[in-house]
Amino acid sequence: MACRTIAVHLDDDAAIAAGRSLTITDLIQQRQTARQQRDFAAADDIRDRLAVVEISLVDQLDGEVRWHRQ
Secondary structure: OOOOOOEEOOOOHHHHHOOOOEEHHHHHHHHHHHHHOOOHHHHHHHHHHHHHOOEEEEEOOOOOEEEEEO
């Protein structure tokens, strides 16, 4: 299966300052980090930001996160 990268254009000051777009993988990693730090508000915010651009996240029992377009 071919891997593809989709850039997500959201208001992210760090990414804008670095002159780049965040990928879905970047945002999932940020969400995972927030969840590990028990910052569930930040994790929910990332999930909600992805939902705005029609990306759904599905947390798997093994800790992996799958995503798909709505």
